[in-house]
Amino acid sequence: MSFFVWTESMSVGVEEFNNHHKKLIELINKLFDAMSEGQGKTVIGDILQELLKYTEYHFSAEEAKMKELGYPAYPGHQAEHQKFVEEVTKLYRKYQGGDLFLSVDTLNFLKDWLNKHILQTDMAYKPFFTNKGIK
Numbered sequence: 001m002s003f004f005v006w007t008e009s010m011s012v013g014v015e016e017f018n019n020h021h022k023k024l025i026e027l028i029n030k031l032f033d034a035m036s037e038g039q040g041k042t043v044i045g046d047i048l049q050e051l052l053k054y055t056e057y058h059f060s061a062e063e064a065k066m067k068e069l070g071y072p073a074y075p076g077h078q079a080e081h082q083k084f085v086e087e088v089t090k091l092y093r094k095y096q097g098g099d100l101f102l103s104v105d106t107l108n109f110l111k112d113w114l115n116k117h118i119l120q121t122d123m124a125y126k127p128f129f130t131n132k133g134i135k
């Protein structure tokens with residue numbers, strides 16, 4: 001059983017974004033496994049960086065679609081994205097600087113944030129995109 005599992009209840013109705021979310025979940029699991037196995041700094045640092053890059057890629061894709069279609073809740077959604085990118089950037093820097101030992105708490109933070117963001121903030125755009133015919 002993986003640390004974090006995507007379920008149908010997390011579907012935001014847009015296939016591209018569901019796939020992005022699955023990939024983000026996969027990266028968090030990869031990080032969890034590397035931590036559990038006691039992998040070295042290079043391996044863990046690389047996964048953290050990959051997670052950061054993919055997070056930025058996914059957020060940009062969502063933001064572009066929201067802007068393109070005039071999604072009214074865009075500003076708040078974008079602000080949440082930005083805050084998370086800042087948090088993960090901080091984690092990455094601390095880790096690289098040797099000031100952070102990756103713990104279950106850190107992994108739980110990443111998991112809980114993403115889970116909550118998908119189920120609440122992303123889910124809020126589902127009816128809007130569905131009405132615009134986006135699948």
Ligand SMILES: [Fe+2]
Nearest residue numbers: 062117121122
């Ligand atoms: Fe989002």
Ligand SMILES: [Fe+2]
Nearest residue numbers: 017021062122
């Ligand atoms: Fe998302």
